[in-house]
Amino acid sequence: MSAGMPPAQLSGPVVPVWLAPWPGGGEVLLLPRESLRALAALGATLASAPATPTIAILSHDVGAADGPAIATAARDLVRRAVATTVVHHLPAAIDGTRHRIAQLLVATGVLLLAFRPGVEFEHAVQVAVSLWLVAAVPALRRAWRRSITAVARDRIDALRLALGAEVDRRSTSAMPPVFVAHQPALATLVARLDPATTPRDAARIARDLGLAGLAACYEADGRSPSVSGGMWIPAPRPTIPVPADIASPDLPDTGPTGDVAATPADDLSLAASVAPSAVPFLETVRGIDTLPDTPPLPDASLVTDAPPVADAPPVADAPPVTDAPPAPDAPPVADAPPVADAPPVADAPPVADASPVADAPPVTDAPPVADAPPVTDAPPVTDAPPVTDAPPATDTPPHA
């Protein structure tokens, strides 16, 4: 884990986050309704007795989920969900419904007034009721909201304090621990889904497996990342481990182990800033770009949206590559596969965010792209193609 010690065993209150497959490809981090309910109840618990909650990521593949990027995204998702727990304490929608009914009654009163004007007292009552509904009910609504907000505030503050939302997010001390747990039902679900499965079919399969919380989100079909059925965000790609001595003030914070505790966008920009040769590694991981219309994180960048390498900024201000630490695990150039396996440059991740590299070769020296295979087949860095014009492998991060 990137920050916070991973718990050796499950202890303390738990907020379950599902790392669920998305029909058609990719994965999402998902908080179903039960988890939102647990989070709201946890607020009441924490307000009465402080504790450190653990975020449990339920996944079918523990190895794939056990990464700092996913842990960070799960923490962000839970922090965002804290705001939605207000609905359990402050039913604004309830007040809205009540207000609409009040308006309906006003209309009814007006109609009665129009068609049955008879008794004076009847008039008076109708006017009084109308005034009551128009003026008093909203006032009472505001009073109700104020009162119950005061109740909810303690709980939401307790949640925010426990989940580190009240302090700097990048402060490792404030991050709740993350526990990655295997969930066999998810493995069954993954086995039953195929690329042709529609969200509706996926919802049916999930319901058959007893995963009704996931089914509600599938039925929403990616229309909104936050519905009454739950909240979800696309799962980020695994973060590239970067040695601590590469980090600079311009780079995202790193955890105690040197792993990057960053958002997916940070992953891409950081990797690109380390070395252009890190780009193929990024493209070997599972993609989230096949997700339907689910909006990505505000700061997330997808590979498909990446500008071509030709748009990369000049490389004049970068630190000299010779100062970079040697990479003992970097493969010798002679062992690399032929140039024909090189990935297409046009599909590369956004280099525009990269910090320039002084002695790096110009982009025009990159291997020809004509015979290149698709990006998804690109080998990881350890199998990087031998770019004959490229600098020595000392600038390659030790991914191997």
Place this chain on the structure above:
Amino acid sequence: MLLEAYVLPDTDGATGVVFLQPRPLSREAPAARRGTTALTLAVYAPGIVAPGDLALATAALATAAGEGIGTAARWRVRLAIWWLGGLAATAGLVWRALDAGPGIAFMAAIAGFLALPPLWTIDDRPHQWWRGLLAWPSRRGRLDGRSAANLARGFATIETVPGTDADTLDQVTALWAMARRAEGSPSSRLAAMASHCRDRGWNHVGAWYAARTAAERRRAASATDGSARWTTFEGANR
């Protein structure tokens, strides 16, 4: 305190149930447990307990405790005063409006009724506020405030572990074997499981199955029955 949760057979698969009443300890148990954490949740399943189920069982317990804590005391007093005053005002309004006819009285009643805050909300349907006004809240699976507060105090150190008690594991395995053999309608199968548990002295699980049977008889099996993989139950005396 030792709490237990079981993965139990249900009509359409498995259901996890966290029993909110602590298991009574034997004479030797307090000495054996001295030095361990204050609150432990042991999870029993017919096979190996997945870590994901441990997490879900803990979350179900935390949900029950948080919802049992309920509303703060100062808000309960405010709510009570509001309701008493509102009901008196509404009654006076309706009494006076009766002179003008039942239609006007009805409008007065509705106006007063709408000014009252809902007593509670239904968690599954927070937008349907009228359900909270018209239905009596179900106490099934809910803790009273004091028990929930006591439970919440132990959450800082709660440990969730796979259950290791051989007798309990044997009970779970025997129940699953019996459930696989059971035939008939869902309610009759649940009743058979309840009977099986009582025969073997597993009264708290038998009580859960009895409640489950009653719920199944009240409403035919609907799609929402299996919505929660893990639920809680404040069982009867063991």
